Amino acid sequence: MKNTLWLIFLLLSSLSFGQNPSFKIKYSEQLAVFVFLENLSDYYPDNIFKTEFQKSKYNVEKYKSLISKFDQLSISYSFRFEDFPYGSKKTMQTKDILKKNLIETDNLNDFKIRSAGMIPNKTLSDLGECISEFTPIYNELIYNPNKEKFEKQLDEIQKYSSDHEIENYFKTGLVFYDSSWDNSIPFEAAFYPLPNSKGFTASAFCNNFVSAIQTDLKSHKDLFSVMMHETYHIIYDEQSLEVKEKIDTYFKTNKSTCSNYAYQLLNEVLATVLGNGYVYAELEGKIDSGDWYSNKYINLMAKQIYPLAKEYIDQKKPIDKNFIDSYIQLYETNFPDWINELNNIMTYRYVITENEKDFKVINKMFRYRSRTEYEDQITESSIEKMKHTPLTKMVIISKDSKEKIKLLKNKFKELENWKANPDKEFVEKILLDDKSQLIIVNQKKTELETLIKSINEKSK
Template sequence: MKINIVIKYLFFFLTLQTFGQNASFKIKYSEQLAVFVFLENLSEYYPDNVFKTEFQKSKYNIEKYKNIISKFEQLSISYSFRFEDFPYGSKKTMQTQDILKKNLIETDNLNDFKIRSAGMIPNKTLSDLGECISEFTPIYNELIYNPNKEKFEKQLDEIQKYSNDHKIEDYFKTGLVFYNSSWDSSIPFEAAFYPLPNSKGFTASAFCNNFVSAIQTDLKSHKDLFSVMMHETYHIIYDEQSLEVKTEIDTYFKANKSKCSNYAYQLLNEVLATVLGNGYVYEKLDGKLDAGEWYNNKYINLMAKKIYPLAKEYIDQKRPIDKNFIDQYIQIYETNFPDWINELDNIMTYRYVITENEKDFKTINKLFRYRSRTEYEDQITESSIEKMKQIPLTKMVIISKDSKEKIRLLKNKFKELKNWKANPDKEFADKILLEDKSQLIILNQKKSDLEALIKMIK
């Protein structure tokens, strides 16, 4: 039997002064989104977390609710499409799951959510999603929200006050100028928070016109929260650059003669968000630069710190990114980190893999967990190689049968392989830098497992 309840939606919001041209900035709590995130964290595919711990020790850890969790995690709600007219990788692929979360934040009840989301995913799937959220709303409130309600509401009050006192909206304007981007004033920027009990950290993401973050109920450092918040927001501002600006930046990178220009380009989005959010914003809020790591990734962290003086000069002078900035950025990359274009942990973050063994994809994901852009194909054909050739990602081809024919196809497609000597009867792992300045990795697998073969790459 369904539990019919009256749900009281609590919205805490703050309208700050303005972004750009009078765009409002709102901070709120969205119960619908919080329950959706709660269900995600209860999935068996998610690692252990505080939500899963509270549920597993509760009276609701029974077959009925386990079946709902299983039903939720099997829902197909993630579809995507690219903005094909933009240079590859310069604009985020649109994800239906992001829009569903946006609609959860911006609607007051599940019926409005379903009406707004109709047509985005199949109606049956949308209905099932609504039922899962409805069933788990009272469970979420009993286990998570209500026990932390007083502390969480106090946190929201403090976050609102901190936003006012430090004029956080000004940092949005700073990003618009630096990225040479724009924002429609009629579209509010909404930040949704939800409580994260018994935790020393917080999570954050951004999409569309939304920022989402779990916050620990005893959060002390608002400068950390807001520097991360602006980091994620800067990804949105970068994404909203016009086609003209995106094309110009793409042209600057491709025209640069450095062998490092492609991989420097792949790193750009995350590096700039780190520079502005974890560098510039943090320094403004704290009075000094963060002496620790700015990002939990060696390549992003070190590059962000190296280009910070250059970026800060542009920010202080209210100058947008231009050709001079891009050229200096690439030069800093090549001067300080010339070997990065050969380090697999770096270049496999941006990968296009073709193999005829589907299990190889799992091995690749296990070996290179951090990934920004991935493309996978399960057939080594002339057309799949041609498609891969057009994309400026690291290209990995894993040959495990018909080696002579597959090698012939590769040599026909890549002029850089004209003088390449490969014995189809022997196992090898070769890496070649292509004209587009991406690495082509060719693995001819005979007896070794894939992990061992990858370790042979020089």
């Protein structure tokens, strides 16, 4: 009997992993209402959802209080996969899981049952209440006026996906990234209408892709190249620990001074190369001659490595040491100054300061950020923690300079012969042995923004 059960299990497993990955395209009302509520927040800039709500009969105290209540809900908790190399695997976010559950359930009761234990039950109940109250409002103001156009768009998107066998690009990514996927888990794409818009937004998490689409969308190739871009982030994230460790080793053993910052750029560059480069070219019949990404570092590096990536894709070869070494060489040869450009290196930052206002200054100066860590105490332990990350390290000293400089010198051997006058204002940038930049700011009277901008002047 045991042998029979084992054979059945093996058969089911082989069927599960042998089938092709499936793409499901749908509209999720629950997710759409959640996004609607997010956009009504005071923390969000002006947008079409907020405009429609504010001029409606629902812009009264009862519903404004519910929006405020929604804003106050603590639904974002996170944890890292500590056994993976730093930054190589996305930190798990409870908010992503909640959105996944909104997409994959048909009603709020099932959503709450599936999500129980992820966040406090009172918070989950309040979240359900907010979504329930705003569902008819969303439908009246947004969905119903755009229903006919949107549902036609959704049908066209589903047909385009089927006609162009979009799942094959998913398989291409699995091979290229040397990643894996249990094909019994469908990849679900949830769309919702974005009226009076010239563009669309997109994100991906777990096994889900989410996008708002303008109701007069014309270019499906643009939409699907962006969709696959976001999907490739998931495939990169799903690389095994063994593959992650190999790639990490390839970068860390490479002797180029650019290897660390090339590594920080890798995830976004590869998603751009495959999604906005390869997939777009396959769907359109030619390479997109415009920008592939709005960030210049990602855009230029993606275009630089496209021939290399295309060669690997065509030969069905996964990323290997030769690919990583060639990628780093292309970075160093074509963009050697990038490791000194603050707009690049501050995308990946670890900032320690004892003045919390400094964080706002940093965020204002460097809005584009991929990975950030902030500490509000300059101590031996905080410096030690920062030291063991590959991020750009910025320490802003505004008091007790002599003591804080001594702490830094004790922790970084690269500062052994560094001479600094604690009584004078200064900014120093030092390339560490791990090939990350250490920026030390000793602030007295000058505005922080002015001091930081002086780093660029020194680098010229």
